[in-house]
Amino acid sequence: MEVLISSKFTIVDDNYETRTIKLGNDDPNEVEEVGESATRECKSYVFHSAENKLIRFIDTPGMGDTNGLEQDVKNFENILWYISYHKYLNGICILLKPNNSRLNVIFKFCIQELLSHLHKDAKDNIVFCFTNARETNYRPGNTKLLLEKQLEDLKRQSRTDVEINVVKNTMYCFDNESFRFLAAIKNDIQFTESEERNFAESWKKSVDESLRLIEYLLKRRPHKIKDTLSLNNARNIVIFLSKPLAEIGQLIQMNINLIRQKQGEIDSSSKTIKELQDRLYILQIDLEPVKLGYPRTVCTNNSCVELKQIERTNSIKTDYVKHCCPHCFLRFSKSNVVNNKTLRFCSAIKFSGNCKVCGCHWKKHMHITYENKHVSHIIKDENVESQISENMSDQEIKKAIVKEYQKMRDQLQKEQQKINEISLKFAQFLRQNAIAAFNDAYADYLDHFIEEEKVKKSADPSYDESILEGLKTTRDSYMKQVEVIKKAIENNDPSRPPIKPEQIAKLEQQLYNLPLNGLTLKKLKYEAERSQTDIFRYTENHYMP
Numbered sequence: 446m447e448v449l450i451s452s453k454f455t456i457v458d459d460n461y462e463t464r465t466i467k468l469g470n471d472d473p474n475e476v477e478e479v480g481e482s483a484t485r486e487c488k489s490y491v492f493h494s495a496e497n498k499l500i501r502f503i504d505t506p507g508m509g510d511t512n513g514l515e516q517d518v519k520n521f522e523n524i525l526w527y528i529s530y531h532k533y534l535n536g537i538c539i540l541l542k543p544n545n546s547r548l549n550v551i552f553k554f555c556i557q558e559l560l561s562h563l564h565k566d567a568k569d570n571i572v573f574c575f576t577n578a579r580e581t582n583y584r585p586g587n588t589k590l591l592l593e594k595q596l597e598d599l600k601r602q603s604r605t606d607v608e609i610n611v612v613k614n615t616m617y618c619f620d621n622e623s624f625r626f627l628a629a630i631k632n633d634i635q636f637t638e639s640e641e642r643n644f645a646e647s648w649k650k651s652v653d654e655s656l657r658l659i660e661y662l663l664k665r666r667p668h669k670i671k672d673t674l675s676l677n678n679a680r681n682i683v684i685f686l687s688k689p690l691a692e693i694g695q696l697i698q699m700n701i702n703l704i705r706q707k708q709g710e711i712d713s714s715s716k717t718i719k720e721l722q723d724r725l726y727i728l729q730i731d732l733e734p735v736k737l738g739y740p741r742t743v744c745t746n747n748s749c750v751e752l753k754q755i756e757r758t759n760s761i762k763t764d765y766v767k768h769c770c771p772h773c774f775l776r777f778s779k780s781n782v783v784n785n786k787t788l789r790f791c792s793a794i795k796f797s798g799n800c801k802v803c804g805c806h807w808k809k810h811m812h813i814t815y816e817n818k819h820v821s822h823i824i825k826d827e828n829v830e831s832q833i834s835e836n837m838s839d840q841e842i843k844k845a846i847v848k849e850y851q852k853m854r855d856q857l858q859k860e861q862q863k864i865n866e867i868s869l870k871f872a873q874f875l876r877q878n879a880i881a882a883f884n885d886a887y888a889d890y891l892d893h894f895i896e897e898e899k900v901k902k903s904a905d906p907s908y909d910e911s912i913l914e915g916l917k918t919t920r921d922s923y924m925k926q927v928e929v930i931k932k933a934i935e936n937n938d939p940s941r942p943p944i945k946p947e948q949i950a951k952l953e954q955q956l957y958n959l960p961l962n963g964l965t966l967k968k969l970k971y972e973a974e975r976s977q978t979d980i981f982r983y984t985e986n987h988y989m990p
């Protein structure tokens with residue numbers, strides 16, 4: 446028997462003996478162990494049909510893989526990389542079992558992941574294929590209801606107008622039993638007449654459904670793969686920047702606070718300028734990211750962190766000293782790492798949701814790939830130095846210096862505004878282009894750093910609340926504007942034209958050009974992004990009749 450797609454399966458013969466049937470060449474891609482999802486990497490099967498037309502099936506790794514979520518994340522990367530070799534997709538087939546009572550968290554995660562990776566123009570190319578459909582009489586079974594509910598939930602959560610239809614045109618039912626039957630006959634396995642009738646029926650149904658599927662897909666407008674790829678590239682920029690942007694947000698508030706303290710000190714001092722001369726400088730903090738040997742899951746609960754004073758300043762930093770999973774295998778490279786459900790799958794987290802090591806809830810944990818060293822610098826403002834040489838009274842000089850420092854505070858404030866402005870454009874971009882919206886990682890990280898400040902406040906009676914308040918203001922004004930954006934998108938407000946993927950790289954560059962924080966931000970993003978890229982193989986089989 447000639448087959449394009451090699452396969453291997455077991456069948457129980459009429460003597461109840463288990464026989465292994467092998468078709469085609471051995472394929473290292475198909476894993477044989479029972480219960481393992483079969484395909485590990487993408488592979489194409491090309492059928493040369495009439496009029497020189499090619500039909501290319503791309504077989505992808507399964508989602509909800511038995512190898513866990515980190516494998517799923519890797520699989521998505523593999524699929525995106527693989528399809529980048531092609532220009533169009535006519536159809537995106539999501540294969541489901543018709544009677545899946547185990548549609549659970551993982552199913553939800555997979556559908557959401559899939560739809561958040563696809564450009565929304567791909568929605569009309571999505572179809573659902575139900576396999577093993579004989580047991581449900583070639584109907585979608587109760588999976589259909591669950592699927593509809595999932596899509597409904599997703600639509601509500603992401604507040605989009607993108608609808609994926611679950612109707613006859615987008616649902617197809619198959620069974621591969623008849624194929625197995627043919628292969629078995631060729632291997633001299635006997636079947637009864639009624640079994641043969643069943644298989645014949647199954648064959649006919651599956652062939653009819655295949656034709657209906659191909660006819661439907663041919664009528665679809667092909668999805669431009671470029672759109673999905675540029676969406677994903679832009680999405681990666683946004684995701685890798687989310688934590689660094691929030692880190693800079695916290696840093697800006699700390700630095701504003703240091704300037705404010707110095708202004709107060711000079712303003713209220715009864716000393717002469719000469720006596721103050723050595724104390725007129727200000728300290729500013731900078732972040733230096735340090736790569737970790739391995740990704741690490743740490744606990745952020747206040748009972749599990751240590752607060753340390755940053756050298757030469759009275760500012761405090763948070764050290765995550767509880768390394769609950771010091772060598773974490775979870776792959777987060779492309780997703781948000783606080784408040785992320787994927788953390789539940791870290792080996793440190795028990796089934797109950799609490800940590801084996803520290804006992805805290807998984808939500809208190811965070812997955813990190815780098816740490817920040819806080820370094821303090823003395824800033825000597827030239828304008829301040831020149832004020833001193835002017836022929837003015839000490840009081841006047843003090844006033845002039847305070848004013849000079851105010852400029853620096855305003856500059857920091859201005860950079861924070863710019864960061865919020867650009868983050869907002871990122872949020873708008875993701876909402877307008879993907880089928881399912883993403884978590885807002887920037888907002889999540891701002892929340893995280895607000896919590897950090899609250900812990901500092903409760904531990905330190907002399908804590909200066911202005912840092913916490915400043916960070917809250919940053920978050921609140923961002924969230925308010927996000928709401929405005931959401932409404933504008935819902936109402937198709939023409940004053941908010943869609944942001945194109947090409948714009949994202951330009952906005953990223955604008956961030957790096959910020960005079961005070963641009964360079965640090967660039968270093969943080971580089972560190973956040975650095976992760977091993979997997980090398981995949983491109984394989985394709987051709988079949989010519």
Ligand SMILES: [Zn+2]
Nearest residue numbers: 770773791792
């Ligand atoms: Zn882990």
Ligand SMILES: [Zn+2]
Nearest residue numbers: 744769800803
């Ligand atoms: Zn823990």
Ligand SMILES: [Zn+2]
Nearest residue numbers: 744749803805
């Ligand atoms: Zn803990």
